[in-house]
Amino acid sequence: MRAVAEDEAALVTALKAGDESAFALLVDRHAAAMLRIARGYVATTEVAEEVVQETWIALLKGIDGFQARSSLRTWLFTILINTAKKRGLRERRTGDAEFAAFAGTTVDAARFRGADDRWPGHWRTGSAPLPFPETPEGSVLADEMLAVARSELDRLPDKQRIVVTLRDVYGFNSKEVTELLDITVANQRVLLHRGRAAVRQALEAYLSEES
Numbered sequence: 001m002r003a004v005a006e007d008e009a010a011l012v013t014a015l016k017a018g019d020e021s022a023f024a025l026l027v028d029r030h031a032a033a034m035l036r037i038a039r040g041y042v043a044t045t046e047v048a049e050e051v052v053q054e055t056w057i058a059l060l061k062g063i064d065g066f067q068a069r070s071s072l073r074t075w076l077f078t079i080l081i082n083t084a085k086k087r088g089l090r091e092r093r094t095g096d097a098e099f100a101a102f103a104g105t106t107v108d109a110a111r112f113r114g115a116d117d118r119w120p121g122h123w124r125t126g127s128a129p130l131p132f133p134e135t136p137e138g139s140v141l142a143d144e145m146l147a148v149a150r151s152e153l154d155r156l157p158d159k160q161r162i163v164v165t166l167r168d169v170y171g172f173n174s175k176e177v178t179e180l181l182d183i184t185v186a187n188q189r190v191l192l193h194r195g196r197a198a199v200r201q202a203l204e205a206y207l208s209e210e211s
Helices: 002-016 020-039 045-065 072-091 138-153 160-171 176-182 185-210
Strands: none
Touching: 002 020, 002 045, 002 072, 002 185, 020 072, 020 160, 045 072, 045 160, 072 176, 138 160, 138 185, 160 176, 160 185
8 A cells, every 4th residue: 555655656746747658657547447437427439538638638737736635546537527527517418417326227127126125226036146157268268258348338327337437447445436426325336236237147148158
């Protein structure tokens, strides 16, 4: 943890000094995830790319005032999401710009327990995903399974994709995600659970076909 903090402090110092290589490193680290997140708020990939560019410009303009009250990564994504929301309010169809509590499910709702159950939202008996088999060919299938997972992630409803991307692809914790997206812990949990379940189901189907 200390090494990460020292690395970030050095990166911030370099950015404030106008070090182009430091900026290039930051772009390499975050650009792909930024585009994926921005795309969840705006109507087209082209607009998402513009949002990312606006975010980089805002970072360069504001880096001298960065006081490390949060991590550089959190600060960067806060700028990104705020910028994307503003663009989304102007350019997306009414109602889609706001991050809603629930997204459309991509997994059969019958696999989950109902609201009146003791454990609402959990898997029903016999409906939980099966564990992936540990077989010698597992390593051979790894790249193909990763491609399937990425494809399914791209197909998720925007709200689920944003949460799953931040949590599972980019490593933000629950508290960071709820603060970045201004949603409740419960909403974050539901979106994450449904998104993960959809990706898992796609992998189940793929393994079933392979077997």
